[in-house]
Amino acid sequence: AQSVTQLDSHVSVSEGTPVLLRCNYSSSYSPSLFWYVQHPNKGLQLLLKYTSAATLVKGINGFEAEFKKSETSFHLTKPSAHMSDAAEYFCVVRTSGNTPLVFGKGTRLSVIA
Amino acid sequence: DAMVIQNPRYQVTQFGKPVTLSCSQTLNHNVMYWYQQKSSQAPKLLFHYYDKDFNNEADTPDNFQSRRPNTSFCFLDIRSPGLGDAAMYLCATSRQGGVNTEAFFGQGTRLTVV
Numbered sequence: 402a403q404s405v406t407q408l409d410s411h412v413s414v415s416e417g418t419p420v421l422l423r424c425n426y427s428s429s430y431s432p433s434l435f436w437y438v439q440h441p442n443k444g445l446q447l448l449l450k451y452t453s454a455a456t457l458v459k460g461i462n463g464f465e466a467e468f469k470k471s472e473t474s475f476h477l478t479k480p481s482a483h484m485s486d487a488a489e490y491f492c493v494v495r496t497s498g499n500t501p502l503v504f505g506k507g508t509r510l511s512v513i514a
Numbered sequence: 515d516a517m518v519i520q521n522p523r524y525q526v527t528q529f530g531k532p533v534t535l536s537c538s539q540t541l542n543h544n545v546m547y548w549y550q551q552k553s554s555q556a557p558k559l560l561f562h563y564y565d566k567d568f569n570n571e572a573d574t575p576d577n578f579q580s581r582r583p584n585t586s587f588c589f590l591d592i593r594s595p596g597l598g599d600a601a602m603y604l605c606a607t608s609r610q611g612g613v614n615t616e617a618f619f620g621q622g623t624r625l626t627v628v
Contacts, residue, residue, distance in 0.1 A: 431613075432613075433613045433614040435616055442602075442622070442624065443621055444518075444520075444619040445557070445604065445606075445617075445619040447618075450614060452613075452614035453614075491556060491557075495613055495614075496613065497613050501547060501562055502559075504556040504557055505556060506555070506556050507554075507555070507556050
């Protein structure tokens, strides 16, 4: 079985400070992992994905994530938060091409001016 | 730009009155998904298609049906909407075959039941 656990339901940071959104996964096989962002009343947009090519993955809008197999983690980071980063973030796992994406419960990021 | 388009963006329906949500895609992906997302929750998969092969999640209520007449279009039918069906409905597509293939999402349809 595959699953993801997002450790924080809500993270609040000040503008210009680093962002850390935590995600742990559980999978019997080598997974692919994704981070999606959802702004209010919008669909989901892919930030980045891990596909085993490189453990440090760079995404859009300055986000990156590091795959750590020993820790079964795929945390999302950004060096400096911007007001426009305020949104809901979902960590997602897939273990085969024939299985749908499995979502974590999401982390709401608030950015304080 | 190639994309996933959902119509309408906002839908208000009456309790018990059938409603249909639509999704179209220009990506030519053979997999299409319907997710239900309630307030402050993660998207929940209702069903998905691999080409014309329909896959229903075990806990999807019978009240929810889907049609996929061709590669480009997919519909979600709610036969008798209840107040608990008020949610954002998300359509997504992906290519079949690769574990690392991401899903592309539409903007969603916000359904209100009155």
